[in-house]
Amino acid sequence: MAELEVTPRTKLGRLPDRGRHDRDTINAILDEGFVCHVGFVADGQPFVIPTGYGRKGDNIYFHGSAASRMLRNLSKGLPVCVTVTLVDALVLARSIFHHSMNYRSVVVLGTATLVEEAAEKWEALRVISDNIIRGRWDEVREPNEQELKATAVMKLPITEASAKVRTGPPKDDQQDYDLPIWAGLLPLETRPLPPVADPAMKMQAEVPASVKGYKR
Amino acid sequence: MAELEVTPRTKLGRLPDRGRHDRDTINAILDEGFVCHVGFVADGQPFVIPTGYGRKGDNIYFHGSAASRMLRNLSKGLPVCVTVTLVDALVLARSIFHHSMNYRSVVVLGTATLVEEAAEKWEALRVISDNIIRGRWDEVREPNEQELKATAVMKLPITEASAKVRTGPPKDDQQDYDLPIWAGLLPLETRPLPPVADPAMKMQAEVPASVKGYKR
Numbered sequence: 329m330a331e332l333e334v335t336p337r338t339k340l341g342r343l344p345d346r347g348r349h350d351r352d353t354i355n356a357i358l359d360e361g362f363v364c365h366v367g368f369v370a371d372g373q374p375f376v377i378p379t380g381y382g383r384k385g386d387n388i389y390f391h392g393s394a395a396s397r398m399l400r401n402l403s404k405g406l407p408v409c410v411t412v413t414l415v416d417a418l419v420l421a422r423s424i425f426h427h428s429m430n431y432r433s434v435v436v437l438g439t440a441t442l443v444e445e446a447a448e449k450w451e452a453l454r455v456i457s458d459n460i461i462r463g464r465w466d467e468v469r470e471p472n473e474q475e476l477k478a479t480a481v482m483k484l485p486i487t488e489a490s491a492k493v494r495t496g497p498p499k500d501d502q503q504d505y506d507l508p509i510w511a512g513l514l515p516l517e518t519r520p521l522p523p524v525a526d527p528a529m530k531m532q533a534e535v536p537a538s539v540k541g542y543k544r
Numbered sequence: 545m546a547e548l549e550v551t552p553r554t555k556l557g558r559l560p561d562r563g564r565h566d567r568d569t570i571n572a573i574l575d576e577g578f579v580c581h582v583g584f585v586a587d588g589q590p591f592v593i594p595t596g597y598g599r600k601g602d603n604i605y606f607h608g609s610a611a612s613r614m615l616r617n618l619s620k621g622l623p624v625c626v627t628v629t630l631v632d633a634l635v636l637a638r639s640i641f642h643h644s645m646n647y648r649s650v651v652v653l654g655t656a657t658l659v660e661e662a663a664e665k666w667e668a669l670r671v672i673s674d675n676i677i678r679g680r681w682d683e684v685r686e687p688n689e690q691e692l693k694a695t696a697v698m699k700l701p702i703t704e705a706s707a708k709v710r711t712g713p714p715k716d717d718q719q720d721y722d723l724p725i726w727a728g729l730l731p732l733e734t735r736p737l738p739p740v741a742d743p744a745m746k747m748q749a750e751v752p753a754s755v756k757g758y759k760r
Binding site for chain 1: 579581582585586588589590591592623625627629631634636639645647653669676680683684685687691694695713720722723724725726727728729730731732733734735736737741742743747749750755758
């Protein structure tokens with residue numbers, strides 16, 4: 329497993345046994361999520377904005393509308409933190425103190441840049457689209473030049489990153505195992521409900537493969 | 545509806561028609577979510593950390609383990625951004641460009657402080673617990689003094705905040721409505737799966753009310 333270098337910024341201070349720095353773990357979490365939270369700083373104030381994203385190789389691409397307004401003045405790029413969080417279960421212990429969640433999260437630190445080269449921008453948009461709903465790109469009208477110009481895409485290399493993973497049952501204090509309290513996991517799942525056709529559709533069209541085969 | 549003052553920092557630059565600044569909308573989103581993303585700055589680098597939270601009145605309380613290490617040196621508090629995002633549906637248009645998500649998000653800006661007063665800290669922990677799984681607090685062992693000391697809780701007043709909401713079907717360019725392409729919504733739902741008892745349980749105990757009645 330390729331390990332990323334652990335820096336003082338990605339070293340876990342609390343509960344370090346939950347930390348992972350290998351690319352396989354980091355990539356698997358990034359590939360399962362589809363909404364990231366992008367953090368950036370403006371006038372000393374942090375901002376955190378949710379947006380769609382996708383990964384290709386060792387880069388994350390994300391829609392940059394919010395951050396790109398700032399980027400125009402930052403030719404060298406924008407320091408960001410991109411965080412992806414998957415919640416798998418509530419961890420219900422015998423004591424409130426040991427309640428937790430089973431989750432998998434990735435934090436990527438670095439400098440994001442606007443994607444300006446046309447071919448890379450096209451590919452980046454496709455990567456984002458495929459990460460949100462695989463195959464949809466091929467079913468619909470592709471972007472035209474004007475739309476491409478109106479879309480801001482940012483790129484962040486995955487070089488300084490860490491994952492944090494909690495799995496398994498609750499861990500209580502030894503004496504609490506004698507308490508007559510139910511403990512365990514409440515798994516959570518995000519699933520699609522039946523698709524809802526646009527009431528403005530002018531013709532019959534079957535629900536397409538991207539929707540029928542959608543999995544989260 | 546009580547409206548929060550719109551500041552240059554909470555005024556929406558892009559798609560301003562999706563913006564909301566009334567407390568009812570903001571509170572409803574905060575009360576439906578249970579994981580927030582906290583953004584803060586250290587040495588010019590933004591960090592975004594997921595954590596559990598709860599709202600009471602005009603304050604958000606959240607677990608402050610990550611940020612509290614920094615806070616020890618910041619007696620006046622820590623500039624943060626707390627963001628909560630609920631994804632309701634994928635919005636599948638006839639053109640890639642108009643693909644979107646139906647979502648509800650809240651961004652709260654301000655200065656977070658450590659909750660140090662014992663009674664407020666107790667109440668804050670209860671608020672967070674109740675927001676994650678209502679009623680669980682009353683079923684389990686309460687925190688003891690040592691556990692309270694080991695838990696960092698932060699408070700952020702909801703004074704500078706905005707919500708962003710997208711609902712409804714896709715909106716395509718007029719001429720694209722003639723394309724023979726299925727368009728519509730793919731609603732997403734987070735739901736609990738059957739609870740899994742801790743294999744280390746020493747006695748029979750029924751699945752408790754907090755778990756049986758859990759709703760997201």
